[in-house]
Amino acid sequence: MPPHVPRDRRYDADQHLWARHDAGTGRVRVGVDALGLESLGELAYVALHDLGTTVRRGEPIGSLEAAKMTSTIVAPVSGELVARNDAVLRDPLRVNGDPYGDGWLVEIAATRWEEEAAELLADDAIEPWVAAEVERLART
Amino acid sequence: MTRLLTDDGVGAAEGLACDEALAQRVGRGASPPTLRLYTYRAHCALVGRFQDVAHEVELERCAREHVGVNRRPTGGGAILMGPDQLGVALVVAGAERRRPRELMERLSRGLLRGLAELGVAASFRGKNDLAVGGRKLAGLGVYRDPSGALLFHASVLVDLDVALMARVLRMPFPAVGERELAVLAGRTVTVRRLVGAGVALDDVRAAVRRGFGADAEPTSLTAAERGDVAALVRDKYATREWVFQRTDVPDTAGAAELCTPEGRLDVRVALAGGTIKAAHLRGDFFASESAVADLEGRLRWHSSDPGAIAATVRAWSRGDGALAPEPLARAIAAAVERAREPSDPYGCFATPEASRA
Numbered sequence: 001m002p003p004h005v006p007r008d009r010r011y012d013a014d015q016h017l018w019a020r021h022d023a024g025t026g027r028v029r030v031g032v033d034a035l036g037l038e039s040l041g042e043l044a045y046v047a048l049h050d051l052g053t054t055v056r057r058g059e060p061i062g063s064l065e066a067a068k069m070t071s072t073i074v075a076p077v078s079g080e081l082v083a084r085n086d087a088v089l090r091d092p093l094r095v096n097g098d099p100y101g102d103g104w105l106v107e108i109a110a111t112r113w114e115e116e117a118a119e120l121l122a123d124d125a126i127e128p129w130v131a132a133e134v135e136r137l138a139r140t
Numbered sequence: 141m142t143r144l145l146t147d148d149g150v151g152a153a154e155g156l157a158c159d160e161a162l163a164q165r166v167g168r169g170a171s172p173p174t175l176r177l178y179t180y181r182a183h184c185a186l187v188g189r190f191q192d193v194a195h196e197v198e199l200e201r202c203a204r205e206h207v208g209v210n211r212r213p214t215g216g217g218a219i220l221m222g223p224d225q226l227g228v229a230l231v232v233a234g235a236e237r238r239r240p241r242e243l244m245e246r247l248s249r250g251l252l253r254g255l256a257e258l259g260v261a262a263s264f265r266g267k268n269d270l271a272v273g274g275r276k277l278a279g280l281g282v283y284r285d286p287s288g289a290l291l292f293h294a295s296v297l298v299d300l301d302v303a304l305m306a307r308v309l310r311m312p313f314p315a316v317g318e319r320e321l322a323v324l325a326g327r328t329v330t331v332r333r334l335v336g337a338g339v340a341l342d343d344v345r346a347a348v349r350r351g352f353g354a355d356a357e358p359t360s361l362t363a364a365e366r367g368d369v370a371a372l373v374r375d376k377y378a379t380r381e382w383v384f385q386r387t388d389v390p391d392t393a394g395a396a397e398l399c400t401p402e403g404r405l406d407v408r409v410a411l412a413g414g415t416i417k418a419a420h421l422r423g424d425f426f427a428s429e430s431a432v433a434d435l436e437g438r439l440r441w442h443s444s445d446p447g448a449i450a451a452t453v454r455a456w457s458r459g460d461g462a463l464a465p466e467p468l469a470r471a472i473a474a475a476v477e478r479a480r481e482p483s484d485p486y487g488c489f490a491t492p493e494a495s496r497a
Binding site for chain 2: 045047058065069071072090
């Protein structure tokens with residue numbers, strides 16, 4: 001069965017991060033998508049930058065380790081880190097257990113959502129991407 | 141072709157900064173793909189990216205014995221590096237995402253070819269080691285730069301001062317005797333033990349270079365590269381903020397005992413949160429110490445999920461007459477459960493018998 005990839009949010013296809021925009025607050029909640037976790041396996045560690053950090057899309061907001069591989073987590077959108085899920089710092093397996101819910105990572109007060117949202121996958125673009133990624137993972 | 145860099149006697153901060161600077165530069169196309177084959181000065185204790193230094197390293201002994209301490213950008217456990225451990229840093233440009241195990245297996249092929257040329261039949265074990273006869277010969281780790289560039293690290297044991305390692309890396313027992321040292325030595329193997337004491341580190345370096353198909357002649361860092369390395373030393377690897385950073389993931393340890401008609405088995409595990417960072421098994425009915433070492437290696441940086449433990453133990457047992465896998469897996473899972481209860485943390489590059497601790 002293919003990993004669950006809900007359509008109520010957008011995806012940074014290269015980084016395997018999801019981004020859900022709250023139009024009321026302007027905040028974008030960010031997490032790792034199920035395809036990324038399928039590739040990584042169980043997370044052993046997560047580190048996230050301090051609140052108040054200002055980042056541009058593509059800049060580091062944290063890092064993680066899975067199976068002795070460490071990766072940088074980069075911001076899918078520009079803005080200021082305004083919330084951080086400290087529970088995943090203590091228990092990174094929360095990310096694996098509930099990637100779209102309790103396993104979220106950070107919230108960013110987005111400053112360029114309108115432009116940058118276009119660079120994230122949404123709606124009908126999601127399914128073909130998921131199918132291609134599932135096929136690629138099956139090959140490797 | 142892949143560029144070759146070689147250097148020896150490097151300091152901990154400088155050695156690690158160079159590898160990360162290369163990853164950054166290769167990722168943005170400012171430097172070519174590079175294979176760096178190097179040694180650290182005697183000696184350096186390097187913890188994994190997220191480990192707690194105080195839990196893994198005997199800091200006072202390191203200071204007394206002039207052992208440098210630092211933190212790698214790559215994952216995994218604490219290691220001791222010096223003139224007889226070949227550091228391998230392979231830096232390649234962005235590659236498509238793969239599972240960590242597959243990446244490490246792919247990136248270590250050149251190393252396996254080089255070792256084979258020396259007559260060392262090593263194989264990829266679990267998700268993190270190269271082993272010979274179940275004993276660890278090299279530890280592996282990978283760092284993915286934000287650009288997507290990959291830094292593959294390996295530490296090849298050409299030789300190993302087991303007594304020094306036991307002094308400066310934290311072990312789960314208060315004193316190191318001959319028996320503990322023998323157990324530690326039995327969990328690892330070195331190129332010199334396999335091929336002969338006469339093998340020089342440069343022989344291993346040359347074979348590994350050929351295994352990766354890198355340039356025959358080494359080059360030097362460019363001025364721009366040296367500048368980037370110096371900046372990373374100054375701003376990151378020489379800072380207390382980097383070396384002594386803490387993680388919120390707790391280190392814990394637990395033990396369990398399994399009684400069978402064949403005898404008694406003691407199991408100890410050390411967890412980093414939900415991950416087994418080390419396991420130690422002791423029982424007098426195993427077929428060989430190498431079989432124990434092999435299972436311990438497979439369980440290093442392994443999921444603590446009982447189902448995953450059972451699958452790994454089943455794959456290891458291969459029906460070769462060792463202890464039945466099901467009760468063994470249950471005993472390991474029981475030790476994991478006990479580790480989840482609060483206890484004193486300890487570090488675990490290798491975890492010799494600890495029942496007297």
